[in-house]
Amino acid sequence: MSSASPLVPQGPAVDSAEHLYRGITSINWWVSEEQRPSSAAFRHAEFSVDIASLAGSPQHTLSHLTPGSGVVSFNCGQARQLGFDAHQEPDPNHPDNHAHANVYNLSSGNQIKKAAQKLVLLCSVIVEPNFVS
Amino acid sequence: MNQSATNHARPPGAGPQLHPDFADSVCAKLDELAKLQENWDSYGGHALDANILAAARNFIKSLPDSIAIRPRVVPMSAGNLQFEWHHGSRILEFEVETPHIIHYLRWDPPGGIEVEDTFEITDIDKAVELIQWFMSGTST
Numbered sequence: 361m362s363s364a365s366p367l368v369p370q371g372p373a374v375d376s377a378e379h380l381y382r383g384i385t386s387i388n389w390w391v392s393e394e395q396r397p398s399s400a401a402f403r404h405a406e407f408s409v410d411i412a413s414l415a416g417s418p419q420h421t422l423s424h425l426t427p428g429s430g431v432v433s434f435n436c437g438q439a440r441q442l443g444f445d446a447h448q449e450p451d452p453n454h455p456d457n458h459a460h461a462n463v464y465n466l467s468s469g470n471q472i473k474k475a476a477q478k479l480v481l482l483c484s485v486i487v488e489p490n491f492v493s
Numbered sequence: 494m495n496q497s498a499t500n501h502a503r504p505p506g507a508g509p510q511l512h513p514d515f516a517d518s519v520c521a522k523l524d525e526l527a528k529l530q531e532n533w534d535s536y537g538g539h540a541l542d543a544n545i546l547a548a549a550r551n552f553i554k555s556l557p558d559s560i561a562i563r564p565r566v567v568p569m570s571a572g573n574l575q576f577e578w579h580h581g582s583r584i585l586e587f588e589v590e591t592p593h594i595i596h597y598l599r600w601d602p603p604g605g606i607e608v609e610d611t612f613e614i615t616d617i618d619k620a621v622e623l624i625q626w627f628m629s630g631t632s633t
Contacts, residue, residue, distance in 0.1 A: 385535040388526075388567045394579050399586065399598075400567045407570075408536055426535045453537070470609040473586060473598040 367405055367464065371449035374461050376437025380409040380446060381421040381459075382483070384430035387491040397432055397483060399476035402444070407463050408451060411436075414459035418486045424454045430489030434482040442482075443467040443475050512563040519553045519576075522566040529568060539572035548592035548614055549574060555617050560624050578627045585627040589614065599623060601630065 384390050389401040410421045418431040436446050443466040451460040467475040512518060523546055531540050564576035575588035584600040599608040612619045
């Protein structure tokens with residue numbers, strides 16, 4: 361994600377059958393007692409993911425994240441039904457990451473937090489975060 | 494590395510602990526989060542806004558001692574933060590969206606509750622009402 365990026369998708373929509381990897385890059389985004397991410401990991405107008413089929417493995421995603429980060433996965437089509445629209449676009453911070461996509465949150469007003477929480481419930485934990493505290 | 498594909502199974506254990514000294518511990522966490530640098534989340538996240546942090550401290554210190562369940566304090570990539578209480582399917586989030594506004598989520602789908610709205614950060618009665626709602630469902 362780049363904060364300077366326009367919030368209008370530039371790349372092609374990701375196929376709804378795809379699964380997307382989202383990094384849990386802060387210990388603060390992991391609710392350990394419930395074994396799930398915080399909605400804060402998805403509370404953005406736009407956020408980065410990797411397309412699982414192009415990444416090949418979660419290690420691909422982990423390779424450009426802070427050590428100790430985790431990875432969760434969710435289905436692109438189910439997320440789109442919640443208002444999270446994924447488009448395959450380059451990552452300016454990691455231009456070699458061919459699997460990168462941006463997810464645009466189309467919710468607004470008093471739907472934003474509900475949408476983020478519903479996305480949490482879609483997630484499967486692929487790699488549990490393991491930050492050294 | 495603990496690698497597994499799982500859904501969210503709550504591990505067995507007791508309900509949330511009570512923390513009568515929650516204000517001090519939350520403010521200590523706020524002090525810790527104040528040190529976050531730009532890109533702290535590896536995704537271009539911003540350092541926390543000083544005005545948001547100050548408003549969050551004042552808010553926490555304004556809560557009565559009877560609010561004894563300590564929230565998680567979670568930084569947001571936009572430079573703000575939220576307080577979170579979790580107990581199984583029941584969730585309460587207070588996002589300090591601006592120094593004046595809290596955007597909250599009151600969430601318990603099995604109970605048919607999915608409420609999102611805002612209130613003034615100085616409206617302590619509203620905050621207490623919401624936290625007491627959360628606490629009422631955690632006494633198992």
